Amino acid sequence: xxxxxxxxxVKNEVLHGPKDVxxxxxVVFPILAALFINLAFGNIFTDKAKLGIYDQxxxxxxxxxxxxxxIIYKSxxxxxxxxxxxxxxxxxxxxxxxxxxxxVLGTGTVSLKAFIxxxxxxxxxxxxxxxxxxxxxxxxxxxxxxxIDTVALGDEASLPWSDRLLPLIVLMGVFYSGLMIPSSxxxxxxxxxxxxxxxxxxxxxxxxxxxxxxxxVALATVMGVLTLVLSGSFSGPAPxxxxxxxxxxxxxxxxxxxxxxxxxxxxxxxxVLKAGGILLFGPAIVFMFPQIPSWVxxxxxxxxxxxxxxxxxxxxxxxxxxxxxxxxxxxxxxLGGLAVASVVRRLSTQALRLNA
Amino acid sequence: xxxxxxxxxxxKDIALFTGNRFYLLITVIGLIFYIAIYLILPSKVDEKLSxxxxxxxVPPAFEQLTAQGAEIDFFETEEALKQxxxxxxxxxxxSLPADIMDIWNAGGKPDITVYYSATAPPEIAEAIVTxxxxxxxIQTGQALQFDTTEEILGPDLLGAQIALRDRxxxxxxxxxLLTEVMTLAALIAVEIxxxxxxxxxxxxxxxxxxFAAKGILGVGLALxxxxxxxxxxxxxxxxxxLILTTLILASIFVVGAGFLLASxxxxxxxxTGWGIMVLILLAVPGFGAVVPGxxxxxxxxxxxxxxxxxxxxxVNYGAGWGDVSGNLLVMxxxxxxxxxxxxxxxxxxxx
Numbered sequence: 001x002x003x004x005x006x007x008x009x010v011k012n013e014v015l016h017g018p019k020d021v022x023x024x025x026x027v028v029f030p031i032l033a034a035l036f037i038n039l040a041f042g043n044i045f046t047d048k049a050k051l052g053i054y055d056q057x058x059x060x061x062x063x064x065x066x067x068x069x070x071i072i073y074k075s076x077x078x079x080x081x082x083x084x085x086x087x088x089x090x091x092x093x094x095x096x097x098x099x100x101x102x103x104v105l106g107t108g109t110v111s112l113k114a115f116i117x118x119x120x121x122x123x124x125x126x127x128x129x130x131x132x133x134x135x136x137x138x139x140x141x142x143x144x145x146x147x148i149d150t151v152a153l154g155d156e157a158s159l160p161w162s163d164r165l166l167p168l169i170v171l172m173g174v175f176y177s178g179l180m181i182p183s184s185x186x187x188x189x190x191x192x193x194x195x196x197x198x199x200x201x202x203x204x205x206x207x208x209x210x211x212x213x214x215x216x217v218a219l220a221t222v223m224g225v226l227t228l229v230l231s232g233s234f235s236g237p238a239p240x241x242x243x244x245x246x247x248x249x250x251x252x253x254x255x256x257x258x259x260x261x262x263x264x265x266x267x268x269x270x271x272v273l274k275a276g277g278i279l280l281f282g283p284a285i286v287f288m289f290p291q292i293p294s295w296v297x298x299x300x301x302x303x304x305x306x307x308x309x310x311x312x313x314x315x316x317x318x319x320x321x322x323x324x325x326x327x328x329x330x331x332x333x334x335l336g337g338l339a340v341a342s343v344v345r346r347l348s349t350q351a352l353r354l355n356a
Numbered sequence: 357x358x359x360x361x362x363x364x365x366x367x368k369d370i371a372l373f374t375g376n377r378f379y380l381l382i383t384v385i386g387l388i389f390y391i392a393i394y395l396i397l398p399s400k401v402d403e404k405l406s407x408x409x410x411x412x413x414v415p416p417a418f419e420q421l422t423a424q425g426a427e428i429d430f431f432e433t434e435e436a437l438k439q440x441x442x443x444x445x446x447x448x449x450x451s452l453p454a455d456i457m458d459i460w461n462a463g464g465k466p467d468i469t470v471y472y473s474a475t476a477p478p479e480i481a482e483a484i485v486t487x488x489x490x491x492x493x494i495q496t497g498q499a500l501q502f503d504t505t506e507e508i509l510g511p512d513l514l515g516a517q518i519a520l521r522d523r524x525x526x527x528x529x530x531x532x533l534l535t536e537v538m539t540l541a542a543l544i545a546v547e548i549x550x551x552x553x554x555x556x557x558x559x560x561x562x563x564x565x566x567f568a569a570k571g572i573l574g575v576g577l578a579l580x581x582x583x584x585x586x587x588x589x590x591x592x593x594x595x596x597x598l599i600l601t602t603l604i605l606a607s608i609f610v611v612g613a614g615f616l617l618a619s620x621x622x623x624x625x626x627x628t629g630w631g632i633m634v635l636i637l638l639a640v641p642g643f644g645a646v647v648p649g650x651x652x653x654x655x656x657x658x659x660x661x662x663x664x665x666x667x668x669x670x671v672n673y674g675a676g677w678g679d680v681s682g683n684l685l686v687m688x689x690x691x692x693x694x695x696x697x698x699x700x701x702x703x704x705x706x707x
Contacts, residue, residue: 115506116506118513137493137500145493152472
């Protein structure tokens, strides 16, 4: 194996390699999914009432409502826009705050205009005026006539759905690229017989596999980081998170290279991925439903990618907390690398279906 | 067109379809998956806040809780209340002290404890806390004076909310249909890739026979599955003819899109890849039915919007022919253009 040969192969693959639809799927699909899940699914499962306000003045209540945890607040610039939002369900209730709202409230009854979405639930219709009253009292500095203690019962912590879906998004980012790019590239080369042409050059099969692997690892790492950033979860120790994503990208690429070596056509590759998908994306299901015992996750290799990422990015874990997971992940990557090396050594032109 | 030729081509295509294990598997598993998703999702909407309460004395203001949209179960002891929250029977429990009224009368601040299940969405406990705060203000004579003029927009579904699974039904039905764009395109792409289309065209068969056979197969595949799905999930309970007409129109749309995709894609791999991208794009309006208010007006530029909106309005809101005629008209136009373009490009590719 010569590094300059691998370098030339990487350069040629990047510059002249197929920019086919697999590349589009591997890059575009995870980004679309991250954006979509972040925008839509985070709100699908939330039970929060959505309040829209058109403030005709500059009420002190508005900033308090904006930071409220009880409701989702949206601001509107006109009564027409507020009404339209309530009509199509973008908000449960739209309230017009008159310009003198704060002044009148201190002296008497305030007349408010409210637009209610017909499909809004009873609890949301009840809760919004209460949240508004709560904000008014907070603005007025009223003293709460009660002490309220909140006590969580049970061991498992509740995570919002946007956080529960994060593992799926990150796994898609890393594994779509890491797995699909090298496997589809190898299958394409086999089908179009360009691998045969490469094989008669001084490049060895090891060089060819390595060049495809380098591209996939780089792309998968970038996609992992990108999906985390798009999900608004790239926080915590950045170098460590990138390291875990890099190791995850290596694992994905190793699986992709093995699939590319063994599988003969794209349909079979999709069938293999469909059958093996549960092994790849199983941990995402474990994270989605806290009712599933956490030990189930340990069975899946990809768990050791996603657990440290989630712990570091969402749960604020330290290096020590995730060291064991990173250790196991590194071991899996080393084993995967040995498996790829072994397969490459054993591959013959016949196994690759060259000269067929 | 020759019916005999079309029949023979259909036989060949069905054999080709059933011979492609990948697509056959996807088709069957997909249909089961869609039906399972619908059946697993909750069939009702929990419109009210449900909570357990331990309250030896219920302050008069707290008796308004039910009127505030809450359903309350009372428990004899605080331990029993904690247990039901732990067991998941209630996501939130509220414990009021026995001397709550005495403390208030003496000008003090009573301690109220809100127990919530750690697995419950945080907003549930927050909502109950906000509710209790407001009731405490009211109880201590600090009610705020709001005089609200309310206008209900759209049909008032209070007490008759559309469940999430029913909101998803139009999207699932149309997704089942649209997946067949890939199947049909793949079948045509195989013919082009393997050169069998050219071979067929040197026989007495005409291109119109070939297109008719492919079209019938596409409509059959798409419509058959959509009808099975809608039949099993109660999609024909209102205006069945209108729903069937919409599904037929959607199936023809699928054929047009399949022709176009097949004629533009280089090979079956490209069909699969671009097919997924097209499917994602066409699925976008479906999420507008699931999450009202999510999509901006630009979603109306996606043709599937008119299909999903029609099915949604008819199945979930009881719309009739007159209500959705505009949608059907737009969809017919788009389908005619798509089918024409697909046929034209495909004819050029074959010849």
